[in-house]
Amino acid sequence: MKKIPLLDLRRNFEEIEDEVLKGIKDVFTSMKVLNGPNLQAFEKEWAEYLGVKYAFGCSCGTSALLMALISLGIEKEDEVLVQANGFIADLEAIYFAGAKPVFLEVDPKTFGPDLEDLKRKITPKSKALLLIHMYGHPCEMDEIVEICEKYGLILIEDASHAHGAEYKGKKVGTFGKIGCFSCGPVKNLNAIGDAGVMVTNDEKIAYKLKYLRVHGQVQKNYSYFPGFNSRLDEIQAVILRAKLKTLDAKNEKRREIAKYYTEKLSQIPELSPPPIDPPYKKSVYHRYMIRTSKRDKLAEFLKKKGIGIGYYYPIPLHKQKAYLEFFSKPYELPVAEKLAQELLAIPLYPELHQDEIEYILESIFEFFQKNY
Numbered sequence: 001m002k003k004i005p006l007l008d009l010r011r012n013f014e015e016i017e018d019e020v021l022k023g024i025k026d027v028f029t030s031m032k033v034l035n036g037p038n039l040q041a042f043e044k045e046w047a048e049y050l051g052v053k054y055a056f057g058c059s060c061g062t063s064a065l066l067m068a069l070i071s072l073g074i075e076k077e078d079e080v081l082v083q084a085n086g087f088i089a090d091l092e093a094i095y096f097a098g099a100k101p102v103f104l105e106v107d108p109k110t111f112g113p114d115l116e117d118l119k120r121k122i123t124p125k126s127k128a129l130l131l132i133h134m135y136g137h138p139c140e141m142d143e144i145v146e147i148c149e150k151y152g153l154i155l156i157e158d159a160s161h162a163h164g165a166e167y168k169g170k171k172v173g174t175f176g177k178i179g180c181f182s183c184g185p186v187k188n189l190n191a192i193g194d195a196g197v198m199v200t201n202d203e204k205i206a207y208k209l210k211y212l213r214v215h216g217q218v219q220k221n222y223s224y225f226p227g228f229n230s231r232l233d234e235i236q237a238v239i240l241r242a243k244l245k246t247l248d249a250k251n252e253k254r255r256e257i258a259k260y261y262t263e264k265l266s267q268i269p270e271l272s273p274p275p276i277d278p279p280y281k282k283s284v285y286h287r288y289m290i291r292t293s294k295r296d297k298l299a300e301f302l303k304k305k306g307i308g309i310g311y312y313y314p315i316p317l318h319k320q321k322a323y324l325e326f327f328s329k330p331y332e333l334p335v336a337e338k339l340a341q342e343l344l345a346i347p348l349y350p351e352l353h354q355d356e357i358e359y360i361l362e363s364i365f366e367f368f369q370k371n372y
């Protein structure tokens with residue numbers, strides 16, 4: 001029996017190992033371990049790659065989101081709209097900023113927010129939309145930007161799943177006031193450990209973001225505003241710089257594998273493959289999510305076949321126990337709830353071999369043919 005993990009980090013890092021080890025050696029030699037040349041170079045390279053003015057590395061995607069909300073002055077009583085299928089970090093950021101989350105139904109065609117529900121839920125207290133490009137699929141940006149402009153909502157993008165994804169030739173994460181990226185170990189642009197980055201075109205916001213991550217200390221020992229310790233260290237910056245060089249090629253490979261999967265899996269009536277890109281979008285398939293009402297049985301079957309699977313995410317944000325008391329009302333969001341029960345990630349990464357892809361497909365076909 002084959003063993004195919006959901007993600008193989010060993011393979012993922014193999015080809016940059018020499019470059020990374022040399023970079024790490026240089027860090028040891030220079031002993032510039034924080035705010036050194038690699039952080040500064042990574043920030044410049046990432047900003048250039050995205051086509052934005054400013055990028056600031058930080059310790060992880062969760063702190064990027066929190067610092068984004070704080071830098072925008074979002075606070076108590078402000079409502080932040082967020083799709084219910086996001087990751088818990090999106091809710092944590094709203095909670096710790098002291099704002100109120102307003103959960104949005106999900107559009108299963110994009111995995112982004114349902115735009116009619118968004119318009120319905122905007123109130124005079126609505127301050128921002130926290131938009132998540134789930135699984136690497138760009139949201140419908142023309143409509144979203146128009147709604148935000150019309151209703152005066154600040155747009156913040158969580159592009160943690162979508163490094164390099166494009167909407168009409170523009171990279172996601174660059175449409176809003178701030179774009180946040182996790183660069184944790186399983187992401188498309190990944191460090192070997194926790195890492196994150198925030199981007200903006202706004203000079204004043206850039207000033208805030210730059211210093212929020214270092215205790216608000218614009219000058220050493222002088223905190224100009226309350227801040228955190230949330231830095232991206234030199235070793236992770238070395239790795240991200242090496243990884244960035246191959247990001248586009250790796251994303252292209254992901255799209256190729258996704259296309260092949262989708263061609264084959266579309267033949268199974270009881271299964272829906274993820275959305276296919278219209279010509280104006282380029283998804284980056286951080287996760288390849290299939291949908292079936294037999295999700296749990298299929299997951300068990302694939303595990304027995306040695307195939308790694310993942311649930312992303314089985315409990316929608318509006319059902320997360322730790323936060324229920326803090327919501328202004330209980331939510332019923334049937335699409336988000338159904339997706340949470342039916343979505344399953346199967347292995348998709350650029351280093352997958354063709355025989356592994358075939359084995360995964362054969363196993364899925366076998367499950368449905370045997371009619372479990």
Ligand SMILES: Cc1ncc(COP(=O)(O)O)c(C=O)c1O
Nearest residue numbers: 060061062087089160182183184
């Ligand atoms: C959509 C999304 N946002 C934010 C985060 C948080 O990032 P981190 O783990 O780097 O804090 C994650 C992490 O998986 C994520 O998937």
